[in-house]
Amino acid sequence: MTDKKPSFFKRLFGGDAPAQPPVPPAETPAPPPVTPVAPPSEVPSARPPLPGPPETTPDYIEAVEEAAHARQPEPAAPVPAPPASAATEPKGWFARLASGLKRSSDQLTGSITAVFTKRKLDAATLEELEDVLIQADLGIETATAITETLRRDRFDRDVSGEDVRAVLAAEVEKVLGPVARPLEIDGTQKPFIILMIGVNGSGKTTTIGKLAQKYAGEGRSVMLAAGDTFRAAAIEQLQIWGDRTGAQVISRPAGADASGLAFDAVTQARAEGRDVLIIDTAGRLQNRDELMNELEKVIRVIKKVDPSAPHATLLTLDATTGQNALKQVEIFGKRAGVTGLVMTKLDGTARGGILVAIARQFGLPVHFIGVGEGVGDLEPFTASEFAQAIAGRD
Template sequence: MTDKKPSFFKRLFGGDVAPTPPVPPVVPAAPEAPAPVPPVPPGPPEATPAYIEAVEEATHAAQVGAPPAAPAAVPAPAEPAEPKGWFARLASGLKRSSDQLTGSITAVFTKRKLDAATLEELEDVLIQADLGIETATAITDTLRRDRFDRDVSGEDVRAVLAAEVEKVLGPVAQPLEISGTQKPFIILMIGVNGSGKTTTIGKLAQKYAAEGKSVMLAAGDTFRAAAIEQLQIWGDRTGATVVSRPAGADASGLAFDAVTQARAEGRDVLIIDTAGRLQNRDELMNELEKIIRVIKKVDPTAPHATLLTLDATTGQNALKQVEIFGKRAGVTGLVMTKLDGTARGGILVAIARQFGLPVHFIGVGEGVGDLEAFTAADFAQAIAGRD
């Protein structure tokens, strides 16, 4: 006689359990069609754990023939927030930069008179915020001249900070003027990998299309199929024609074709995307120079604007990018992106002081409305944490 096979519970846990009394057989009733799985009502924007659990329980109950439990109440979608004005979006985007900077300033100037040691501490704080040595020195010199050996509050320092930042940024805050005499007005977008070139192109295309301009886009980042597809999506969204070639095609040849087609069609604006490239890769910078030479074969005055997109999260490395791209590609203006993702927004001040290049646009988010023309006063007030 063979031993009785151990129970599943015993085999699973290795222990003994009290035997369960046998359940008398139940005569099954006439089979009924299984209860339908209750349809999932239109869910909230985010499915909460409670909601998911309720749906799973209802589904299980329907499968075993038990009456389904009432699903948990689904919260109504939140009312859309009132659209923020640009300064509110800018202040929100720069919050990480301003919080770190103003928090450090407040810590330095808590119930202290302005002395040499305090000024030295402040200078260190400003340099660490990527504002640059020259700007940090200018701010501390102003305080030393006007407030030395007097009580100084964090608000006093923030006011001086905002004034000095605005003084540096004022001359470079220049809008990008689309000249009607140059048709098409050709914009070449350049920058390192991941700096936001393609997204910026899409936002600019939408902006110019809304102004009634006829826009053409050229998918010159032929290294990445995803970049070509992304630009085509922006073209569909904005009504812009997109000139593209299969991934791996010659970028300079595509640029030549795009300029030729844009001129033939009488387009107002042509924006040419390029592949991201590190400024220290000489062969890639040579290719960029070739693209510019080819464009000039069709229109010797082009490109009419060469915009370098800078990722604010790169901090001090952005200074080297401006230097090298400026020498190799003739940068005419800057677009600073991703200011909402970093506490290093002060780097824009250091760039402006060192190079003096026009800053045309800044971006503080992914939305179309999160790229706006650069305004020195708004930026200065926002980074200083002032209304």
């Protein structure tokens, strides 16, 4: 019998192939290795582990965070804070005024710069400038005065936008100077009664709060009357201002008679010898005759207690209303005897020039202007500062 031919492995290596281990059945896979659990003494925290997967337990998380923290480099020494810049320091009044009037001044001065592309001042340029000034709500008379000044002094000569802004500031100050008068509190009148009037949303109640804080800061005893009985929110708002300033607030439930409230407030303020009584009223449109009649009734009732009162009737004007403010001054002046103006929200409009038109047409004192919601954003009116700010000059 012929010998069996050696296998290829034996011929190649000179020996038999190693025995193959038995393959385990597919249905019985090898179990995963078991991770030994550390004894309790080796656990980083002494607290017992909570049930659940180890990676979600507080002990495990705490251990990981501690290990990660240990790998972090030493923190660098803290960098000293830079000194406060001018942008973070409290702004003075002129800076707040210029910032509040920025929309008005940017639009006005931008239009002026666009007009003066020529080097020589001619009739066509003056006509364009006059249109720009009228569109900025400065009024026809003021616009004409500015262009006539330039015609007289600089016609057919080199002129720049800065030259025009200087003339603009000077002319605006000339118009506003006579009406920039502070509100004087007559100490012989106890109380000195201020009646606040105006259309809806003009800022009467907020202005009252700011005035209350101003007068309380001067050491005067102040009383407030929540005469806007149509709005519960106005009553609450005035009460908050009263709490802030220490001023007593006379109020009635919403819907109560406003004239009766005014009567009670004046009577009580006189009996207590208050220095200042500020009476709020409901906002009303100047073209609503029945609402203007109600305002006249409030004034008549006040005079029954003190014939000389109200000693100041302040009309709050929202600068964003533009030309409509002229009509408000006219009608409220006739129906309520306005003695002075408070211009609010100059920071929310590009139509701040309307104050110039109002001053030229009516000549009423402008006591305060507002350029924001803060207490410090309502200040006595100064013609020179307003003129420089609206002309975009430092």
